[in-house]
Each structure stands twice: as C-alpha cells, then as structure tokens.
Amino acid sequence: xxxxxxxxxxxxxxxxxxxxxxxxxxxxxxxxxxxxxxxxxxxxxxxxxxxxxxxxxxxxxxxxxxxxxxxxxxxxxxxxxxxxxxxxxxxxxxxxxxxxxxxxxxxxxxxxxxxxxxxxxxxxxxxxxxxxxxxxxxxxxxxxxxxxxxxxxxxxxxxxxxxxxxxxxxxxxxxxxxxxxxxxxxxxxxxxxxxxxxxxxxxxxxxxxxxxxxxxxxxxxxxxxxxxxxxxxxxxxxxxxxxxxxxxxxxxxxxxxxxxxxxxxxxxxxxxxxxxxxxxxxxxxxxxxxxxxxxxxxxxxxxxxxxxxxxxxxxxxxxxxxxxxxxxxxxxxxxxxxxxxxxxxxxxxxxxxxxxxxxxxxxxxxxxxxxx
Amino acid sequence: xxxxxxxxxxxxxxxxxxxxxxxxxxxxxxxxxxxxxxxxxxxxxxxxxxxxxxxxxxxxxxxxxxxxxxxxxxxxxxxxxxxxxxxxxxxxxxxxxxxxxxxxxxxxxxxxxxxxxxxxxxxxxxxxxxxxxxxxxxxxxxxxxxxxxxxxxxxxxxxxxxxxxxxxxxxxxxxxxxxxxxxxxxxxxxxxxxxxxxxxxxxxxxxxxxxxxxxxxxxxxxxxxxxxxxxxxxxxxxxxxxxxxxxxxxxxxxxxxxxxxxxxxxxxxxxxxxxxxxxxxxxxxxxxxxxxxxxxxxxxxxxxxxxxxxxxxxxxxxxxxxxxxxxxxxxxxxxxxxxxxxxxxxxxxxxxxxxxxxxxxxxxxx
Numbered sequence: 001x002x003x004x005x006x007x008x009x010x011x012x013x014x015x016x017x018x019x020x021x022x023x024x025x026x027x028x029x030x031x032x033x034x035x036x037x038x039x040x041x042x043x044x045x046x047x048x049x050x051x052x053x054x055x056x057x058x059x060x061x062x063x064x065x066x067x068x069x070x071x072x073x074x075x076x077x078x079x080x081x082x083x084x085x086x087x088x089x090x091x092x093x094x095x096x097x098x099x100x101x102x103x104x105x106x107x108x109x110x111x112x113x114x115x116x117x118x119x120x121x122x123x124x125x126x127x128x129x130x131x132x133x134x135x136x137x138x139x140x141x142x143x144x145x146x147x148x149x150x151x152x153x154x155x156x157x158x159x160x161x162x163x164x165x166x167x168x169x170x171x172x173x174x175x176x177x178x179x180x181x182x183x184x185x186x187x188x189x190x191x192x193x194x195x196x197x198x199x200x201x202x203x204x205x206x207x208x209x210x211x212x213x214x215x216x217x218x219x220x221x222x223x224x225x226x227x228x229x230x231x232x233x234x235x236x237x238x239x240x241x242x243x244x245x246x247x248x249x250x251x252x253x254x255x256x257x258x259x260x261x262x263x264x265x266x267x268x269x270x271x272x273x274x275x276x277x278x279x280x281x282x283x284x285x286x287x288x289x290x291x292x293x294x295x296x297x298x299x300x301x302x303x304x305x306x307x308x309x310x311x312x313x314x315x316x317x318x319x320x321x322x323x324x325x326x327x328x329x330x331x332x333x334x335x336x337x338x339x340x341x342x343x344x345x346x347x348x349x350x351x352x353x354x355x356x357x358x359x360x361x362x363x364x365x366x367x368x369x370x371x372x
Numbered sequence: 373x374x375x376x377x378x379x380x381x382x383x384x385x386x387x388x389x390x391x392x393x394x395x396x397x398x399x400x401x402x403x404x405x406x407x408x409x410x411x412x413x414x415x416x417x418x419x420x421x422x423x424x425x426x427x428x429x430x431x432x433x434x435x436x437x438x439x440x441x442x443x444x445x446x447x448x449x450x451x452x453x454x455x456x457x458x459x460x461x462x463x464x465x466x467x468x469x470x471x472x473x474x475x476x477x478x479x480x481x482x483x484x485x486x487x488x489x490x491x492x493x494x495x496x497x498x499x500x501x502x503x504x505x506x507x508x509x510x511x512x513x514x515x516x517x518x519x520x521x522x523x524x525x526x527x528x529x530x531x532x533x534x535x536x537x538x539x540x541x542x543x544x545x546x547x548x549x550x551x552x553x554x555x556x557x558x559x560x561x562x563x564x565x566x567x568x569x570x571x572x573x574x575x576x577x578x579x580x581x582x583x584x585x586x587x588x589x590x591x592x593x594x595x596x597x598x599x600x601x602x603x604x605x606x607x608x609x610x611x612x613x614x615x616x617x618x619x620x621x622x623x624x625x626x627x628x629x630x631x632x633x634x635x636x637x638x639x640x641x642x643x644x645x646x647x648x649x650x651x652x653x654x655x656x657x658x659x660x661x662x663x664x665x666x667x668x669x670x671x672x673x674x675x676x677x678x679x680x681x682x683x684x685x686x687x688x689x690x691x692x693x694x695x696x697x698x699x700x701x702x703x704x705x706x707x708x709x710x711x712x713x714x715x716x717x718x719x720x721x722x723x724x725x726x727x728x729x730x731x732x733x734x735x736x737x738x
Contacts, residue, residue: 023653029660033660037663037664040664044673044675044678047673050677095709112527117525119528119529121531125534126536126703127534129415130671131674133415134674136531139529147525151525151526157514158480158514159479159480160485160486161487161510162487164488167461167492168493168494168496176494176496188663192655192656195655196651200651200652282391283564283655287658288560291560292397292556296553296666299666300549301408301412305497306414307497307498310414311414315412329463337461339461339463343461
C-alpha cells in the first residue's frame, strides 16, 4: 500500500472546495437549509395539542351535563360543538370533523345525585397516533376536575405527591424537539452532500483522470470529507445560534464535548454518503439510497421522537447501527443535561467505531473499484 | 398512445429498471422499511428504567417500587451513583422515587406523608406518561397497603379508542410510512430523471428532435407514474396481510386516492426539476421539499396546532392529504365528502404543478 501523503489529500480537498464554491447554490443550500428547517419546525412542533374538536351529544341536557361540557370547553384542550343525535356526533369522527366524541346519557344528573355512578362516554379517533395519548391524558385531568366541581367529590389523598421534571421542568416541546431535529437535518444534509461527489466524478469521467494520478483512495476519501465537514460545522454553529436565541433552548453542557461529538458524527455520515457514492457510481441511485437511508431511518429510529427504550429488544440493538441515534444522545445531553464525558463514553465510543468502520469500508471499496 | 410517446416511455422504463440495484431500491427496500417501522416503533412508552431510594422499614415505598417493576411499563435501573439527580443525569434511570427521611410508611401514619418522583423530562412525551403511570401506581399501592377502600368516583368516563382499540403500533405507523416510501420513490426519481438529461445535455437534443413539448413532459412523467403505482400493490399486500391493517373502505376509492397521490408527487418532482441545473442541486431541492413534507404529515407530531402561517404549508403537503385519505379509507371505512375533497385537493396540486412546469420549460428552453 502506498503511503498516505497529506499534501495530496489537501490538494484533493482544495479541488473539492473549488467545486463547492463554483456551485454557490449547493453552498447556500447547505448553510441556509438547516437554519430554515429549524426555524420552521421549531415554531410548528408542539406535542400537546390544544383546541381539539370535540363533538358532544348531550342526551341529559341538565345543568350538570352542561357543566360537564363546560369542563371540557373551559380547559384549553377542547373545543366542544353540539350534535343532538349520537350517530351524528360519532360520524364527525369518521368524517374528520372531530377528534373525539363525548356522549352524555340521559339520567346523568339523576345518577350523580342518587349516588349511582354516572357514566359519560368518550370515543376518540384512534387513527391519528399523534393525538391519542394526549387526549386520553386530558380526559383523565378533566375527570378529576368534573368529580370535584360537579359532584363535590373529595379526591384528596392521604399523601402529597410531588413530581419534578428534570432538565425540562416546563415540559417544553421545543426544548425536547430542537436538538434532535438538528441532528436529523444535519444527517440528511451530510449524506446528500457526499453521496453525489464520487458518483458525479464517475459519470462525468473525471474519475478516470484521478485514477491515473498517484493519489490513493484514503487521500481521496480524506480530501473529499474534509471540506464538507467544515461546511457542515458552519451549519451546526448557525443552528446552535438559532436554537439559543430564537427558541431559548438552554445549553448546559461542555462546548468541547459537544464539538467533538459533532465532528465525529459528521465524519460518520459524510463517510456513509461517500460509501454510497462509491458503491453506486450513479447519481440517481446514490440519491435514492441516500434519501431512503437518511430521511426515514433517522426520522423514525434515532430516538428523535419515538423513544428507543420503548422499542422491542432487537430493534434497540438495531438502532445502534445508526450514528444519528448516538449523536441525539450527545446533543440532548449537551443542550439540556450537562453530564460529563464519563457518562457519555458509550455514544462517543460508538461514534468513533462507526466513523472508523465507515472510512475503512469506503477506502477498501474504493481500492477494489480502482483495480477491477 | 402515439408511437413516439410509447417509445419514450419504454426507453425511460428500461433505463431505470436496467440496474438491478435500482430494482432493489424500488421494490425491496420499501418492504424492508415498512416492516422495520411497523414493528420497531411503539407509541406506548415502555421499558422505563426506575430506581427508588427508601429505607428498609419503609414497606409502602418498597411495595410501590415492586408493583411498578412487576407491571408492564417499568424495569429496574442499575446505577453506581447514590445521588438521585446524578442517577438520572447519567442516563442510568428515567425516573427515581424519593421519600423523605424517616420513610413514607411512617409519615403516612401521621397523615402528612410526602413522596417525590424525579422524571427525566428530556423526552416530553415519555415524561408525561411516566408521571401518570407512577402516580396511579402510588395511589393504588397506598390504598391497598393502608386498606383504604377507595371511594367510587361519582362520575366516570368510559374512554374508547376507535379504529385501533389496542393501540396497535402497526395500525398507527404503517399507513403513514406507506405514503413516505411512495413519495420518496416517485418524486425523487422524476426530478432526477429530468435533471439528468439536462445535465448531460441530452435535453436540448430532445427539444430539437421532432417531438412536441407535451410528449417530452409526458414521456418523462408517465414511466414514474407507472413505477409508483406498481409499488403500491406490494406495499398494500404487506400492510394488510402481514400487519393486519384493516381495509374497511372501498378499494376503488383507495386506488383513486393512490393514483391522485402518485400523480401529484410526479408532477411536483417535475416542477422541482425545472429549478435545478444539476443532480446535486436536484437532490438538495428534493430534500428541501421532502423533509418538511414528512414533518408536516401528522405522523411525527399533531399538525392541528401549528401557527396559521405555518399551516398553509400543510395545505400543499401531498403526504398530509394522502395519509389522511389512507387512514380515513382503510381504518374508518371512508367518508365520501372527506375523500372527494382531499382527492380533489391532490389533483389541484398536480394540475398546478404541471401547469407551472410547462410554463417554465417553455421559458427556459423555448
């Protein structure tokens, strides 16, 4: 094997920089896109829905039943609208005009006063996964309120329970979502940036030229990853500024730890993109692979929204293959928790191993390709 | 179909399907991914690592902890730390139960008991579930241990989840992932096919050839329409046969909705391609479109509460329409008004995108 020469790698890197700067649209995309995405979704993401449309069918029509509806309406969670007929109210869920139906049977008030259990029914739209959990827990809250206010039920317990929510005391959806979102955006961006570089060289024929020079696969790999990681780091800094200033996400961790994690994570995905590119040699195919791997798996399997610990055992191990899953841990820790490196050795080790494997595999495949 | 157009379509299909890897990405990868997401993701929070700090005589707290561990949500946490805050910060536990000095059991007897839970709130959704699980477990244990017969609540709610009573993950996730897999294939491929010709300079050749602009556009879009539609039976079979996602509504409606969706994604792919000069731009543009489209689809977080100025983005999101349609048709059995308006909206998006693409092709190449 030929020796690794820094000068040649740097020449490759310089060539790649020319490439990027000649195509300003790519550069603007790479720098502006993450910021725009974070702004857009930072504003939009809210996991606790409000003003849920509630179709009400009140067969009792008494003071108490109206009071019950009022309990729903005066919470910020529900906006009730009345239907006389229960079938119409339920139909609203089928035709997406309501997310839930409240059915108050006749004799509701009588039951409350006679000490029989008065039962109201709530039917909710189980087709929409994003609201089911929240609605169930809202109904629980409203149930306690209704018992206390309508039936004068003393729900006091013989003890006092205090819950402390650590690291995000107000359960702010944005604090939770933004660090993970940034990871997902950066993952896809870095895969896409490199996924096309080698494929483009093969398609345009300049790879043949490169092969006739003394440059080695490792030098090409390093030379291609280096400029893009600088570009991505700039994007990360911009995302950081937006998260801190616009959304007020705290940053309690150590900048060095976060920065180191960041570099490892970017190298992983730039190398993965490069690997896809080397294997496919065609831009269209490389793109398809990059999208399929980057977009969906990182969105759904990185723990960004759906917690990994709730997955079946096999898939908990499976997610370990995705560097994004580890960096989500590091990023959340750096922004919200601030624990030391000794608590983060696992994700760091995993990122280090992934980066090494991905670079090794890229270089190896490259070599085989060069000497068919 | 006229022979020029037919030739065009056949050429495009051959060019795409020639590569076995492309066939793999188009027809096998979506099935793998659908399986993956249908099985892996759980919307219910489980395997919560719980630690408890209590004195040996404090049997109520011990009972709380054991009841939690024996239930289906919690597993015991292992940690080398003795500071409860550090136990959570280090990621060793998701929740910790703490009692005051002297123990929960003794203070319960005196009527002024306090018990505290610390919850890792990095994941807001998980934290809320953990709190409600634990507060119920504590309430039940205390009534059992103190032999308090809980007084029945005068008003109770009978809560039923329609369409998915067991909160089955596959029923939640599979229709959603179906849309995403299909849009990735169609939109990205159409977009790329056109940009590739532009980049290689063959597009100019096509323009100078005796084919009309319409034939070029149709010849470039119909193949991907066919490919997109041919993915659908595979994905649907997996969803209904393996994951037991119900198909309650009309099959014709389902096909109509799918055709409208694929038409829209292909049209949008064409539109995006008019803004791109080379394939790297095309890929970034596709990402720029797809990422928000996936986020605003309603699979990741509720879209009802977005600020109105963001909501209009959801109005041009074909995934949001199609996911709504799939859920409405497959799970609910379909509501005619809902179906027709959403399919109509998809078609409007398709027509507008194609119309703008035509305009742009004329000005850039004419």
